[in-house]
Amino acid sequence: MGRTRTLAAKSLWGFSLSTLLILLCCAPLLYKLMERYYAQDLDELVIFRIQEFENEQLPSFKAADIEVWNRFNEDICILPFDEKYPLLEVRQEEFFDKAEGHSIDFRIVYDKITIEGTSYILSSRIPMIEKHDLIRTLTYQYGLLFIVLLISLSVVSYYMSKRLWRPFHSTLSKIRNFSLEKGKLPQFNSTDTTEFVQLNSILNDLISSNLSSYKKQKEFIENASHELQTPLAVFKSQLDILLQQPNLSQEQTDIIQSLYSVSSRMTRLNKNLLLLARIDNDQYINRVDIDFVQTLYAQLLYLRERAESNGIKVNIEIDNPLKIQANRILVDSLITNLIVNAIRHNTENGIINMRVVDCGFVISNTGANQALDKDKVFRRFNRTSEEKKGNGLGLSIVHEICKMHGWKIQYDYTNNLHAFMIQFTH
Amino acid sequence: MKILVIEDEKELSKNIVKYLSNDSYRCEQAYNFSTAMEKIALYNYDCILLDLNLPGGDGIQILEEIKSLKIDSGIIIISARGSLDDRIEGLKIGADDYLAKPFSLSELSVRIYALMRRRQFSHNNIMISGDVEIDMLSKTVKVKERIITLTKSEYDLLLFLLGNKNRVVSKDAIAEHLSGDMADMLDSHNFVYAHIKNLKAKFAKAGSSNKIKTIYGTGYQWVEQEH
Structure with missing residues (x-):
């Protein structure tokens, strides 16, 4: 995915571009209009001047005055009569302008007058605004207009979009904080925007259907584990009965023993699945104050003997007393799983x-001369070795328990020791 | 002694009855809720084994009925609901013990034995098998009137074997009885073997004629000698 921009930025960009285009397209039109209205203004003026001359000057005007008049009045001139001049019709003609030093357009009108019995032509003209001046003025106006529009558009769209999109952002942050595991349906704020009402209602439906299927799936695991207990109990009881047979041969007994092992593995697997399902289903949420050291010793009561019967030496070091807030069943399970894991491998x-240090617990053991894969060690059904009978759930149970309590667990391999460190946080 | 087995899984019920009838127990079975209720109302039992998930009703209701009828039977819940909460709930309503499925029949037998002893022979805390005499109050063991010293595990093991006397108990059942729920996660062979060996040696040294029979390392049997 490339660079993304916000909707507000996108719409502002679109607005600005279209405004610029519209303004540019309108420029020739505006130019023509301005030129036309300017000419109309001038036309009225040139005609007015002719009328003024004819009304005020002409009655007392003498032929001898013509030369003087023409010398001082550049724009109202009296010319010898000629048929070529169209009368009383304003036109645009080009004349040389001394002040500018080049020829420019004039609005001009001619009329036939009579001075002392002789016919003359009276001309009245006013220079038009120069084209490049008009264009420059227009450009300045356009630029200013564009800047003002751009600023006001940005401000307006910023506040508008902020206000319009507020329900959307609120919904977004609620979905971001949503997690299927927590199982709580987010409560969306009510809004009067049709689209957002639709969005919220669709999200609501989607999430609740997901939640319900997630819940069903979790319940399924728990129910399935429950249902398996009874056939397992039948299986085990059959073996107990079978073992009562007199005169069992070595071969028969070996088979029975192997079936006992299978039965206990199935039982353990089932128990672990059930425990995981129950952690997932939040059935162990109630927490109490627990003396960790005392709990550790209580669990060691049996397990130390088991370790020692396997020829393993158990060293315990308690740096300080440690009290934690946790679920008792889960802490027991955490400690036994860690110790059993350390014995078995x-x-x-x-x-x-x-x-036991500060606010943590470290358990390390000798074992395979190779570090375990840190990413996989806590994964369900990730078994590191084939020959050790285990169900690959012990460490994931440990991990889940830590996760549920918000503790940090870490695996490390140093000095040929596999170590698990738990950092309890309060 | 009369026992009522309330369990809908017929095979399991049958095996329980079969295993227990080697002792002086007389067992009756109920496979569903209504039969169980009927039998409770009609007959007296010393012990009732109660499954909680029954066709036709909840086992907890049967328990409540037993309590409301003031029936004085020992009650052991045998249930697939094995969590601590269920256990506490069951004991709170008035069950005497709680055994989560799957359990070994030897464990069940020991639990029934312990319950019966607590209820009926509370004044008598001496258990005798052949030339072995156990005082449960002081937790001392005598062979031919002479005290022998046992570790806690050995003492527990002896009681477990005696509670299943003349029957074969599996190595796994012993391990679970001695080291609890997590026993199955560790190889129990060396562990059980070591305890049995020590116990056998101590009895042999004291000159006991009782013997612990080993069935190829898979099962062990306390064989009681007649006087």
Whole structure:
């Protein structure tokens, strides 16, 4: 996607361009109009001057005065009579103008007068405005008009669009803050603009249908996990009954054991899916004050023994007491998942280090001599090794629990130790 | 001792009955809500195993009915709803214990055993099997009148085996009983084997004629010797 501009900028650009075009197209018309009205004005004046001369000067005018008159009046002249002059009809003719030094257009009218019995021609003329002067004036006017229009258009469109688009921006910010996981339908502000009313109502429908299918999907996972518990219970009870058979052979017992393992893996997978679904469904929102260190020791009660029976040494370092605000079930699950993970992916005669610092918890363990992929480590069903039986959900549960509480979790591999660090925030 | 199994899954109900009838239990079954209500009204039971999701009604209603009729039976909820909230809810209404599906029959048997002992023999806290005598109050174990010292895990393991005496309990059931819900996430073979080995050694040293039989490392059985 290339550079984008706001609607306001776009419409302002369009307005300005069209204004400029309209003004330019109108320029010749305006020019012609101005020239015509100017000429009309002049025409009245030249005729008026002739009438004035005929009324005031002519009755007492003598033939001897003609030469003097013509010398002092450039624009009202008395010429010898000639048939070629059209009478009482204003025309435009070119004459040499001494002041300008070149010929220019004049509005001129001729009339036939009689002085002492002889016929003469009386001419009255006024110079037209020069073409380039007219064009220059027009250009100045246009420029000024354009600038004034541009400024006022920008100001008006800025405020108008700000006001007109306000409901749109409010809707936009509500959608931006919307998340499917939170499951809350945004409340759009009411507006009296038809388009925005439509937009809001369509968005409303779209979001609520999405929310409902998301909810259905979440419920489906939870219900499916629930429904699986009963067949699993039947399966397990059948194995318990089968194990009561007298004189089982080694081979038969091995099969039963393998079925027990499968059954417990299915059970664990199901439990984890259920836990994840419940976290997603916000069923663990109630939080209490928890003594983290105490909880850690409570979970270690069983798990330390399990670690040690696998030949793993467990070191615990408590720098300070740590109280957190969290959901108890989830904190228990977080700690067990981390410890079980550290036991399961450990090596023979390995170690597990646990440390409570400031406002954080670090658990590190020996294991594969290779860092895990930081981007994938918390992903669901991402298994790092084939031989370790696990369902690939333990660390994603840990991640979800941290995310839900707003804690930061990080994986690191240093000094041949795989470390998970949790930063609790209040 | 009479037990009513209220469970709509017939196979599961059948297996529960089969496993429990090895003891001195007499079991009756109810597969749906109305049969369960009828049986509760008509007969007396020492223990009722109650599934919460039943065709025709909610198991919680049965529980409330039992309480309102002031029926004095021990009640264990067996439910697919395994969350802590459901557990607390069930116990609050008056169940004595809560077992989430899927459970092992050995665990169920031990829970029933413990419940019956709490209810009927509360004055008698001595449990005897062959030449082994356990005082549940002081948590001491005697073999032929001589006290032997057991760790907490070994003591729990012994009670678990005794609660299922003459029946085979699986390694997984033992691991889960000893280390809780997370047991299945770790390989329990070494762990269970070590405890069994220690327990066997301690009984052998004390000269007990009881024996723990190993079924190829998959199951273990407390074989009670007659006097």
